Amino acid sequence: MEWIIITEGKENRVNEDDNLFELRYEGYKLFPLNELLELRKYPFSKQTGYAVIEELVLKEQSTLCKYRLISLHTVN
Template structure:
């Protein structure tokens, strides 16, 4: 049986991200399925696919487990506080 996999270039959070560390702006988000993001590259962060860009982040760690992707990223710029 094939394992579905998608390559992503925009980090879409749908408001499900969790802050791991206040001082370092480190966040984690869990996606259903397996998603690959470029590591150590600045990516757009959006709340939804059609929303404006919230900021930019750098993916620091991806973990695949039981059909979920655990993604840790560092927020490097924020366009708005809302």
């Protein structure tokens, strides 16, 4: 079970007017839904904010994760 969302800068905003983002991981990853999770750009970087995963799709050896940004500490 994953408890930190690692983006590596590969996240895409789903809608310009919303804080909903989409991120695809290679392989299967399980995250808790509707729980406040740390958001980081890289595994050992500082926390950049908090997010809540709203949708998780495991298909064709990949994981599609849709999360809502709750708070942002820094933009870099």
